[in-house]
Amino acid sequence: MSSGTMLIWVGFALVVGTAPSARADGHGSAARRADRAAALRAYESRYANSAKSLTPTYARQTGLACSACHTHFPELTATGRAFKLNGYVFRRSESLEGKTPEGQQSLLLNLVAPVSLMVQTSYTSTRKALPGTQNGVVLLPDQLSIFTGGEITPHVGGFLQITFDPQTGQLGVDNTDFRFATHADILSKHTTLGVSLNNNPTVQDIWNSTPAWGFPYGSSTVAPAPAAATLVDGTLAQQVAGLTGYAMWNDRVYGEAGLYRSAPIGAKRPLDSTAVNVISGTVPYWRLAFPNTWGQNYLSVGTYGMAARVYPTGVAGPTNRFTDVAVDLAYMHSFGSNSFTLDGTWIHEKQSWTAGGAANPTNTLRTFRLDAMYHIGTRYAFTVAPFSTTGTRDSVLYTPGAVTGSRTGSPDNNGVIAEVDVMPWQNLRLQFQYVAYNKFNGSSTNYDGFGRRASDNNTLYILTWLLY
């Protein structure tokens, strides 16, 4: 596509108002979900599938502009973190209140319908076209999502995303987080206590340094993506249901623990011998974070992780074990109306292939991501985000194959994402993203065994992202 054509397209997209690749979490399509399930052994990359979202539903409920809760959606401010932590129940809009004859409150309904819509339109161009395909892919829509949620009762609220994937034509449940929250004094300090029911480990997290709501917030679903991903890094999204309990003590210590169990969307129930990658029993999940504020600075450092035993096929027999341990940080410095944010995570996964499926009995996989973002008011954001994955070579897990394969059997990849975002309105984003790979599936040159270079997958991704 010529630059002139591209500019015309961008202008058209601006008028139409659509945006990036989608998935309010990048896990929108059933096909992609199936791929993810299959990928407990290795595959999937947040860089290929990330698209996160927020919802004007909450703006309508709270009467606050998007910028009160987001520096740059979906990145949360202090107000946004507090809103989520407290169960999405903060409200300033009018409500219908019901009481029993004894005067006890029995109903509290928001008079504003808790529904909003996200439309994304995108243009993707890789440095070298995929073999036999047309380069310069336009998706209209790239993703279409309906959000609902907010306050259900004074202590219960939620977030539910329904996503239409235009590539499969299917509509499905995307990220989900329903929670109960209350307050207590513990050791004479204010403490928020809560329970979250969700379908994606870390989707309930209030920081943008963990996988579900981490950068990139929108990325191409049609460009090649590195093969390997750890379990906690989106592989279980929409494949599990989990219940976690959390506590934030004195705004200084956050702890959370819970269990996840297989609940794949679109699969026949009960799960039986035809199922794949079913979790044996439950998966423990844990999270600990220590936020602090000084001057114009905010910093949270933390750790999270999970450990799973997975049946390669069926629901009985030997299992493979995956243990993920991660650290993360979220930093923000304010410069008046401008701000600088830094989010990063490092994930270490130990894999034990007792049930087979890999060449080695044990493997490791390590993922590092960091994004530095400078926000000019609410209108512009500039981001640089290096990323890296390294791991054990395994000729069974990472096999040669055109574009998506690995000639060397290595999962290694690294590169950097540069992004400029323009938001003429708080609910309309134009995203210009370039992903540059130094190494892809193990090599810089001929990485797939079919002569493709890592840099051939460098991707220009232009997105319009509209929420209303």
Place this chain on the structure above:
Amino acid sequence: MRRLPGLIGSALLLVVGVAEAQINPIWLRADTAAKSVDFKLVAGLRDLNGGMNFNGFTRGGLLLTVPQGWTVVLQFKNQDQNLPHSVEVIADTSRLPVGPVPPAFDRATTGKLEQGFSAGQGTDVRFLAGKVGSFLIFCAVPGHGGAGMWIRLSISATAAKPTLTTMPER
């Protein structure tokens, strides 16, 4: 069955009224000899405006008047269970800022302006009311002040002692 609509009607009540905010005399304590005034400033004292209020007042509904030259101590505490809040004294303006701006007086802020103080937390803000004029006591957590979380401060050359009065909201 005829009673059912009545029961449903009595069970579903639309709340239309909000209790009137009142000034509590204990909020203000003046020391004329020392020319110092302590003002208990409570964020989220009531549910009004989703908790985004100071002492139950919003949009300039409360006016603190202080004689020029006095020392003002804002004893700030956040009682809002849901949201963090902060305080700074800013120049009066019809175009409320989205977030923090330079304060009108030296040290007339709580600090942690963007992040705010969570429930149960607070701090004292001490500054010299050195110049006459109209000012706002403003929550600088982004979006909160613009949503109405501010009250008024008047530094007067003629007032003999500090006072608290209600005002029409803007």
